[in-house]
Amino acid sequence: MPVESVFPRLEALLPHVQKPIQYVGGELNSTVKEWDEADVRWALMYPDAYEVGLPNQGVMILYEVLNERERVLAERTYSVWPDLEALMREHGVPQFTVDAHRPVGAFDLFGVSFSTELGYTNLLTALDLAGIPLDAAERTVDHPIVVAGGHAAFNPEPIADFVDCAVIGDGEQAVLEMTEIVRAWKAEGRPGGRDEVLTRLARTGGVYVPRFYDVEYLADGRISRVVPNRSGVPWRVSKHTVMDLDEWPYPKQPLVPLAETVHERMSVEIFRGCTRGCRFCQAGMITRPVRERSITGIGEMVDKGLKNTGFEEVGLLSLSSADHSEIGDVAKGLADRYEEDKIGLSLPSTRVDAFNIDLANELTRNGRRSGLTFAPEGGSERIRKVINKMVSEEDLIRTVATAYGNGWRQVKLYFMCGLPTETDEDVLQIADMATKVIAKGREVSRSNDIRCTVSIGGFVPKPHTPFQWAPQLSAEETDTRLGKLRDAIRADKRYGRSIGFRYHDGKPGIVEGLLSRGDRRVGDVIRAVYEAGGRFDGWREYFSYDLWMECAAKTLPGHGVDVDWYTTRERAYEEVLPWDHLDSGLDKDWLWEDWQDALDETEVEDCRWTPCFDCGVCPQMDTSIQIGPTGKKLLPLTVVK
């Protein structure tokens, strides 16, 4: 039986909320299918506002992969702002999808993509609005299966009570495999209820069902072991890896948002994975190995995507875009193709490297050269060895000199504060670096009208990285150190006026740290914060550090732990970490060695151009590096007039 659209009831509320257009759907390239023509129905959520969630590539890809299948339906839902939430509660309107405005509670699966842990309270809001019990244990066969994905799902323990399962790694094939299992179970008449379908999913070895595992603790609060509580479920759950990206050219028809969003451009993922080995970077660790899309595959995606959308800017996405083996030809080929068409090209996530200036020049041939962004991450040469971000100060100065010499007027530099072994001195060197950048920039541009912006935030240690054992710097120490840096930058007025300073204070990082490296006991904190009204924790205007600390102080002591225990405490080699039973492919001993190398200030190379250093991923996951060069070039497109 078709479910009823909630739109008539929602529409009556829309005149009373901010930016109602974000709730109406109907975007170009969105899909609405007949309810009764699908056997398996997914509601996909990005747990933040539409303006952040719509451009998310993960949700967009899965939405299309699922909707391309016969008898499968996928719709999107985003977090509603508190103004609409209040009205929905008052008028009994449930969490809805923006496509056909169907109630989320009516779907078979409810997939939620977590790029960051700060979306956890929004998950609880959506569950509650959807009429789905917050506790997975209380759900019946008629409730959707709640699936967590995205990078934060590599440690799903803090939300273990609230989700039915978590899937780690690439989603394209995983969602199709899950769809088939749910389809078969429904066709058989849903035998064994919810437990049975979750068991079938768990048996694949690639779907983690938290309730099938018991966590046992030591008297001091550490975990003693995590053990399956039924037969047939694996001790460790594997991540998913899509090989041969050219076979998965999604999104083919990107969504064109109706309301303004954070990225007003089309994105084409030029490769997945990164082996640069930056030790703080969770994304680089959990997405190995590197798999490139070919130069011709990229050309086709850009061409088709632009025809299907009318976007005027294309971002060439990846974790370190200038590392594509044929990036020079990609940039030149695309710049040639679109020179006449007012299509802007951009290359986010580039390294400090003069070669990148050539690329940036190519991509902005006849456009404006306003700002370039680089991420040295650490202020001193020493700390950059600790984090394995191999760039010398000379490289940086040479790179920015080339940039200013080529007409760029603004350089933005990203740093982190609170890296392992860091001292005040390491951070104060950022001020010296910025001063040298300005001095060099004035020299080569023969102008005082240049700027350098230093942007810095607190470092949060993440699971599945060599820094997973590291102590996090406290919020107070972070703020003190950032204050010293600010004073140092402002001290020299000759340069200070050309240097912008933007920083994030240390408090949100502590909450992120609690959620990143938390275990199941942290779930109580999340629930308490949600119940006390916590929402949209990624937004400065909603985030409340005090609320999180109050709720942690109420719930954690009962378990014999506290916030510091999760954040500023260093872990030892033998400690069982809450995410050890989720297999990212990385060998834990290799991670530990890399952590020791970090403390010794020893760097590690990139396995794309040096021999394998045994991180463990390829043999464990049966994958391998897939990179060019293919030697092919992008030919001009046939012009149809």
Next chain:
Amino acid sequence: MAYSAGFTPHPKVSYANAAPTGTASEAEYLEIALADRREPQALRALLDASLPPGLDVLDAVEAHTSGFADRLTASRWELRLERVEPAEAESAVRAFLDAPSVEVQRETKKGLRTFDARAAVASLEVVRTPGGEAPDRPDTTPCAILRLVVRHLTPAVRPDDVLSGLRAAAGLAPPVPAAVTRLAQGPLDEESGTVADPLAPDRDATSVATAPGPTA
């Protein structure tokens, strides 16, 4: 599409008198400048296909005249007031129209402004069917349907300002928010009080221009 010159070129699109958020409209107009000549109906179909359901591009004509936006001197609106007796609405309308001016207030970006809502109103009436009931209402809950023609003046007087005026002049306070729809926009014929087709001058020019003439 044509772009503006300068450091950051923008597509040349201009929207005239967009209806306020939360109101329906059957008469919105925009001008798009193209880099090359295109068949207006083909363009209309393409635009219509890429817009969400319910946002329909009804017509397109090639511009042969200038000052299109200046021709939009008035709008015709329908205001449905659920749970308001037509008779009550009628007496409020009479009080409003009889007043030489009706001061209303609205929160604007520059703060609370006070202005006259009466002068801009060319006509305002309650629509009645022969039986005295409002049309197309199968059930018995009362509903007053107002038709309004309002001149585009500065400061702009919007339908909700007229509703504020009805409240100010006669204490009319609809229990639920009015459903407001713009029915037409265009040049106001002061004699008949009707709003004419603003595209008419360009349509006339098109029929002349179909004869062989200068190409773009």
